[in-house]
Amino acid sequence: MDQRRFVILVADSAGCGALPDAARYGDEGSNTLGHVARALGGISLPNLGRLGLGNVLEVAGVPPDPSPAGFHGKMAERSPGKDTTTGHWEMMGVILEEPLALFPRGFPDDLLRAWLAETGAPGVLGNEVASGTEIIQRLGEEHQRTGKPIVYTSADSVFQVAAHTGTVPLETLYRWCEIARRQLDPLRVARVIARPFVGTPGKYTRTYDRKDFSLPAPGRTVLQDLRDAGVPVVGVGKIPDIYDRQGISEEVHTSGNADGLARTEALLGTLERGLLFVNLVDFDMLYGHRRDVRGYARALSELDAALPRLLARLRPGDVLALTADHGCDPTHAGTDHTREHVPLLVHAGGRGGSLGVRASFSDLGATCAGFFGVPAQVGTSFLPQITAAT
Template sequence: MSDRRRFVILVADSAGCGALPDAAAYGDAGSDTLGHVSRAVGGLALPHLGRLGLGHLTPMLGVPPDPAPAGFYGKMAERSQGKDTITGHWEMMGIVLEEALRLFPRGFPPEILEPWLAETGAPGVLGNEVASGTEIIQRLGEEHQRTGRPIVYTSADSVFQVACHEETVPLETLYAWCLAARRQLDRWRVARVIARPFVGRPGAYTRTYHRRDFAIATPGVTVLERLAERGVPVVGVGKIPDIFDGKGITEAVHTAGNADGLRQTERLLGTLERGLLFVNLVDFDMLYGHRNDARGYAGALVELDRALPRLLERLRPGDVLAVTADHGCDPTTPSTDHSREYVPLLVHAPGRGGGPLGVRETFADLGATVAELFGAEARVGRSFLAALGG
């Protein structure tokens, strides 16, 4: 049986479930992505997530606590410093950051930009500020196309983002520029360099799914690497391979948004005999959280809920599926940035019933559980596998 076990992790990117005790230090007091979205749209119908126990995690209009849930439910606190994608995903897989990655709230200094421009030959930069990616391409896209200068911007997260029109700067050139930035930014402890290609005409620019993330190397060995060392297949879907710089990933599957990610997950459950299937569903964050689009966020939750039965039907005895998140991004607040929140932990294990998993002290409990299922070592976190009857 153990040779055919599979563990599926679905990361609903940014779907936090209530402010952490230290949220005020991050400017996020009172944030509650899932709860506030449900109320902003007058209630949500999420019967399948509700059956797994979602209604027990935070008050959600339309999703009451199920008195006899079919899944195991809890929430996880972030022990690392920070509230970004890298920090959240790394902690899930056993890397806890005691020092937050660097932020640049006033843009990037000449010590960063000048060497980068010298190496790439890019004709200068536009922007170099904290900005919304969708807003800055509308504002500077036409000048970018006229001059060829890349749009560089950051956010409240540790990111160096480079936006270029696909007809002005070829994708291969954009990726090369971002790789050059990655090499130079390691010593500055910047979490991610993100290529942000876009298309369209002035006043109607849109970003594409040709985005690529170039992550800083993890400061330690992740659960993914320990699985791969033992010969356990690790399939990264969406931006998972980029987040971990490909380390510990035995198969990478690119996706074009949530719907495609869910289709790929269903497909892979039909072919993967054994191993970890680690999926990021980016649209929650990229399309809706950062754009303060509560209605769009609600629609994405309904889309996930409707896809869930098809995924659960493909699970076998011995398999485990977990739905979680990496941080919050409450679209009902004035901020368009990530929020420091608990994240859901909804777990389905065929034939094992359901019940509470409590409040976990670290996201690393998830990785510790994955490691135990496959007989690998996890140096951080407490496995909850025994609570699943396994």
């Protein structure tokens, strides 16, 4: 039996330069990693640099490595959109032809009436495109006074429900979101997100009890093919939520990047074989959307510092790939995701080389499938390029 492991680390939103069609999304010139580094006059990321990050794009403080220890490149997104669900689906072999539903003017009254009738909630506040951290400060006190949940969306395909845990019990919030998920399925809304928060007026903070209720992918993913072939698939962070738990053998909940990295390190000490698929959400949730350049840079440094510990846990034949699902340039206008390439850094035995510009995120899924001897229906595997190193 194959005892090797394939590890995918998704630095959620760590894009590396605008896609050719970025102007259609209002994202021309965006470059999350490049602009974070430039805004601070440079950033020290020696371990990411050793894998070839500086060979992929210009990152102030991370020069190109003349002999990188990793395979390096970047991937373009074929699917329309710039959201978590679309990016992750494409990564695992599901490419969309039509974008998921967006609600830039809020949700229709008839939809909200049906939701309120089934949930029994006393009404809604908000129903607008908003920043999650801003809207709870603005409407949190009224929410606590009336019991009405705060409903909002963004430039992504999401129906988000925020509620104070002292006003709406967590299980009630989850039940309300489960009802919304079922009602929104026909409209192709990607995610319903429970956004619990705590605190007092003017000092509200969101908790890590967030829960995503995702639309099932409209096709089979590599994850399902792997599990059907007997390959364990461990989802860490919000990975199980993103894929509606389809193709996931084991779920590991995390409380932010530091916890996710620690749990990944621990799992590499116990997991015998299979795919370890990790999402590090703080890049996006805490720093990208909040336009916190310094926080984003700090999170990159924390990831860089953790890399040697993760690589030390790998066994001969294991592969670790680091990538992203979209951009969220904190120097760009607005607070939304940005339509970007994503980096592709692969550790495979200590050798390196260029993987070029991949035509689709699905190349990563195809490579992962081929690694375990499972046929992939979509994507071009780069396994032959890294096999000599494993």
